[in-house]
Amino acid sequence: MYVVGGSASQLLSKELANCLKAKLAKVEIKRFPDDECYVRIDEDLDGEEVFVVQTTWPDRNIVELFLLQDAVYEFDVSSLTTVVPYFGYARQDKQFLPGEPISARALARLIQLNTDEFVTVDVHAPSVVDWFDDVSARNVHAYPCVGRYLKGKGIDLVLSPDEGRADNAKRVADVVGCESDFLVKTRLDGETVEMAPKSLAVEGRKVAIVDDIIATGSTIAKAAEQLRRQGADKIYAVCTHGVFAKNGLEKLRPACDQICSTDTIENPTTCISVASEIARIARE
């Protein structure tokens, strides 16, 4: 069994290989002077069960994924599972206006052309896996890994920044062994959100705000502001996918005591691996 790691998912590929007791394939990945991508797998994958791991964000990583899949299928592999830890474009999972594409579907259709199975993690709209109509597709949850990490931090309360993700906060809190609650968020535009006032039992307590994605950081910044006003002692901002667009990380640093994300997107806040959950699902 081999894990082939794309350049966007090096840490996770290594961890996944450990968890699966698989070999980490030697792969050469480079860019031509015109920025086109070149990949070469320096292993014999004939007869092997292979996992290709590559986040599809930003865009240049999508092409790299297609090349890795194609290179794997040049061998006579026994199976190929494509793992996309962070599925870019998942937020455009429907037509909001006439004339738009369904971007998540466009990606799904292309990815499934060259794989036997597909796995992603905390995909923004779970319905996205339904666009994989030719291959088995699964969405893995990060909450067990996030919960185990927060348990070691002595968190008193796990908070979702909106009601829509309250179930996820509850699942994390159950692993931690503490309470959960949610805030009431309204999104005004891509970079602006409002939090309705809500009285929370946070005074002198350690609170973790848990979300699927931190994009611009506006959601967490507003949530943290409200928690500080109400006297929270420590604020942890935790997400599965740390995108941190538009200097999102710099915006959040003063607002939170710690910012933490998983290895679905490798960035300076990555401190939790989702490899064990992917491996668990892969063995089922």
Ligand code: R5P
């Ligand atoms: C929204 O539905 C998501 O769960 C996140 O709350 C959102 O993507 C975060 O975006 P931002 O960091 O730009 O506020």
